[in-house]
Amino acid sequence: MSIPTNLKYSKSHEWVRSEADGTVTVGITHHAQELLGDMVFIELPDVGRKLKQKEECAVAESVKAAADVYSPISGEVTEVNAPLVDEPGKINEDAFSAWLFKMKPSNPAEIDGLLDAAAYTELVENEDH
Amino acid sequence: MLKMTPLNQTHRDMNAKMVDFGGWDMPLHYGSQLDEHHKVRQDAGMFDVSHMLPVDIKGDNVRGFLRQLVANNVDKLTVPGKALYSCMLTPQAGIIDDLIIYFLSETWFRIVVNAGTADKDVAWMLKQRDALAPHLEITPRRDMAMVAVQGPNARAKVWQVIPGSQAVTEELKQFQSAVVGQYFIARTGYTGEDGFEIILPAVDAPVFWKALHAAGVAPAGLGARDTLRLEAGMNLYGQDMDETKHPLESGLAWTVDLKSERDFIGKQALLDAAVTHQLVGLVLIDRGVLRSHQEVVGQKDGAEYKGEITSGGFSPTMNQSIALARVPVQIAVGDEVDVIVRDKKLRAKVVKYPFVRNGKVLV
Numbered sequence: 001m002s003i004p005t006n007l008k009y010s011k012s013h014e015w016v017r018s019e020a021d022g023t024v025t026v027g028i029t030h031h032a033q034e035l036l037g038d039m040v041f042i043e044l045p046d047v048g049r050k051l052k053q054k055e056e057c058a059v060a061e062s063v064k065a066a067a068d069v070y071s072p073i074s075g076e077v078t079e080v081n082a083p084l085v086d087e088p089g090k091i092n093e094d095a096f097s098a099w100l101f102k103m104k105p106s107n108p109a110e111i112d113g114l115l116d117a118a119a120y121t122e123l124v125e126n127e128d129h
Numbered sequence: 130m131l132k133m134t135p136l137n138q139t140h141r142d143m144n145a146k147m148v149d150f151g152g153w154d155m156p157l158h159y160g161s162q163l164d165e166h167h168k169v170r171q172d173a174g175m176f177d178v179s180h181m182l183p184v185d186i187k188g189d190n191v192r193g194f195l196r197q198l199v200a201n202n203v204d205k206l207t208v209p210g211k212a213l214y215s216c217m218l219t220p221q222a223g224i225i226d227d228l229i230i231y232f233l234s235e236t237w238f239r240i241v242v243n244a245g246t247a248d249k250d251v252a253w254m255l256k257q258r259d260a261l262a263p264h265l266e267i268t269p270r271r272d273m274a275m276v277a278v279q280g281p282n283a284r285a286k287v288w289q290v291i292p293g294s295q296a297v298t299e300e301l302k303q304f305q306s307a308v309v310g311q312y313f314i315a316r317t318g319y320t321g322e323d324g325f326e327i328i329l330p331a332v333d334a335p336v337f338w339k340a341l342h343a344a345g346v347a348p349a350g351l352g353a354r355d356t357l358r359l360e361a362g363m364n365l366y367g368q369d370m371d372e373t374k375h376p377l378e379s380g381l382a383w384t385v386d387l388k389s390e391r392d393f394i395g396k397q398a399l400l401d402a403a404v405t406h407q408l409v410g411l412v413l414i415d416r417g418v419l420r421s422h423q424e425v426v427g428q429k430d431g432a433e434y435k436g437e438i439t440s441g442g443f444s445p446t447m448n449q450s451i452a453l454a455r456v457p458v459q460i461a462v463g464d465e466v467d468v469i470v471r472d473k474k475l476r477a478k479v480v481k482y483p484f485v486r487n488g489k490v491l492v
Contacts, residue, residue, distance in 0.1 A: 037146075037352065038163040040443040041418050041450075059471070061418045063162050063352060063443050085416075092161075 003030070004096055008111060009120035010072040012054075015096060016114060023078055023102050024111065028060055028069060030095040031124045036062035039088035044080040044101055051075060051103065053110055058100055060091070073110040075103040134179035135274045135331040139338050143348055151245040153180040155351050162352035166445040169320055169357055170488050173280035174349035175341050178319075180244035183273050183328055184251060188265040191238045195230065197393050198257055200376060202386035206232035212304040212317055215384055216376050217250065218395030222402060223372035224379065226250050227364065229317060231306055239313075241275070241328075243366050257394070274334035276327050278346055279357075281488065283324035287314070290340045298325070319354065321361025321486045359451065360444050362410060362483030368421055369408065369439040369453055375399060378455065380408030380482075407458050408439065410482030411466065412492055413450035415475040418443050419468055421452075426474070427466045429459050436460070438468065446485045447492075453482065 003009075008016040013032035017025045033039065041061040051057050051071035058069035079102040084090055090098040105111065115123065131154035140147065145156035156177065158165060168174045186194070195203040201215030211232050217225045226246040231239040242250040251269050258265050278287050288295035294309045298316070301307060306315035313328040329337060342348065355365070362380075364370055370379035377385070377399060387399060413419055419441030426435055436456030444451045452468075460466070462481050467474040480492040 037158065038161055040163075041416065043417075061443075063356060063445075064157075066418065066420065089163075 003117045003121050003124075005117040007096070008072075008114035008116060009123075010070065010114055011123060012070045014069060014072045016072045016111065018111060019102070023104050024073065024075070025099045025102050026072060027099040028091065028095060029120075032060075032067070033091050033095045036060065036067055037064045038062055039091045042085050042088045042091075042100070044082070044085065045077045047077050047080060049077045050106075051077065060088075069100065071103070072114060073103070073105050074107050075105040078102050078104050132180070134177055135334040136177045136179060136338055139335045140177065140348070145348070145350060148351070150180070150351055153244055155180060156348070158350040158352045159348045162350065162356070163445050165347060165349035165353035166356050168347040169280045169322055169349055169353060170446055170485070171281070172347070173278060173283040173286050173324070173345065174347045174353065175338070176277040176279070176349050176351075176354050177274075177338070178277050178326070179274040179331070179334065181275055182242050182244065182247040182251075183270040183275070184240045184242060184254065185268045185270060186238050186240065186254075186265055187236055187268070188262070189236060190262070191265060192235060194258065194262040194265055195238060196391050197261055198254065199228070199230065200385045200393055200395060200399075202389055202391065203230060203232070203238075204389070204391075206230070208232075208305070209234060210301070210306045212306060212315060214304075216381060217253065218375070218393075218399075219372060220394055220398060222375040222395040222398035224366070224370045224374060224376060224381075225253055225372060227366055227370070227381070227384075231315065245367060270328075272331055273328050274331045276329070276334065276338065276341070277318055277320075277324065278327065278341060279318045279320040279322045279324035281323060283322070283346070284316075286341060286344045286346050287325050287327070289344045290337070319361070319363055320357040321363070321483060322357075323487065356442055356445055359440050359442055359453070360446055360483070360485035362453070364408075364453070365440055375402055377402060377404045378406040378408070380453070405458060406436070406455050407460070408453055408455055409460060409462070410480040410484060410492065411438070411441075411452040411454050411468070411477040412447075412480050412484070413452075413468070413475060413477045414465070415477075417450060417470050417473075417475050419450045419452040419470070419475075419477065424469045425454050425456055425466050425477075426469060427460075427464070429457075429464070434459070436466070444484060447490055451484050452477070
């Protein structure tokens with residue numbers, strides 16, 4: 001699967017989409033779900049929680065393993081994708097549309113420091129070898 | 130360098146995701162572990178279990194040797210083809226391995242042992258043979274492959290693929306086996322479903338696998354094998370028991386014969402053992418996933434206790450998390466316990482396992 005060019009990426013395999021209203025949407029990447037296998041459990045952060053960049057904020061568990069999800073930037077959680085909790089397999093179907101939560105950045109400059117699609121592609125390819 | 134089964138290339142050709150499993154390059158899944166699990170529960174799936182090792186023991190009075198070697202009683206094997214599940218113990222009653230013994234004739238028994246323990250098992254058998262029955266011939270059969278075909282439709286699909294097999298194997302009961310040409314066919318398995326485990330010459334394995342696939346049997350990997358056996362409440366060596374544990378604290382008392390006069394390695398230690406722990410089933414009440422090594426805590430009769438999950442995971446059939454756990458013997462079916470998962474305590478109920486058999490949820 002190709003890596004969308006309109007998103008930004010963390011080294012820990014979260015994707016970030018900047019929205020028109022100044023919030024960002026966060027999910028885990030196709031590569032991350034591929035490594036984990038069939039997803040069976042998702043734990044999302046509470047709305048209103050203030051996160052620091054790289055802070056553990058959610059859990060994604062597959063049949064195989066539990067993986068922590070790290071906040072790609074600092075900010076406050078404004079909304080979570082609650083229906084995903086009942087259908088974690090949506091992440092396997094399309095990781096880039098099955099978002100986890102939205103947040104209001106407290107330091108928007110952090111977004112610029114994330115990887116772009118080309119840099120993330122390189123990271124994934126290096127991991128595979 | 131990882132060890133490869135005769136089906137290694139076949140798995141790769143079927144786009145398997147391969148993993149290092151105890152030094153063996155094995156398929157984890159072929160796309161979706163969950164789909165493979167359901168296919169076995171509802172139809173038919175096949176597993177390459179050629180990493181496990183058949184060991185043939187031949188010569189006069191093999192039975193006499195096995196009476197001493199293993200904890201279950203081979204005198205239960207009266208009809209040729211009959212199989213017996215047993216532990217092989219150290220003198221201290223630690224579990225060296227769990228294995229299946231097939232009685233083929235008084236001069237030929239076949240034992241199938243786990244992959245990760247195969248070398249130490251054979252070394253142990255040879256050592257005991259030298260001491261107890263030096264005339265016996267013990268032969269590891271790495272020239273064989275082993276395929277488990279499991280599920281409600283598994284036997285019918287095997288009959289389609291192996292000419293003449295239906296007539297010979299249709300009447301086999303659970304834990305019986307028969308030989309059909311070059312195929313050794315046993316009605317055994319590790320999934321809680323009906324089916325066969327088939328031992329055949331390694332060189333013929335790829336053609337056999339492809340024929341099963343063409344007959345509609347889905348390839349299934351070690352991932353599904355683990356969730357299926359956990360639902361079926363079957364122990365996994367190295368997780369639910371090992372050399373530091375004895376069968377009586379590992380849910381395997383039913384495999385130990387302490388009644389007959391016969392002496393066997395580990396018997397005295399078992400008779401002397403204080404049984405303080407047991408293996409129980411857990412069903413998670415809260416949301417989450419139980420995993421091996423998570424701590425089980427609680428209070429019973431005013432005293433705090435601790436236990437440990439030995440195998441945990443997500444049950445695709447029940448759509449919730451289940452586990453096997455080693456806890457003090459005071460804990461009873463119906464009790465609720467807490468399991469420490471990351472920074473939280475999750476509530477779980479103690480149940481009698483198996484959780485699932487023949488497609489049906491039992492708890």
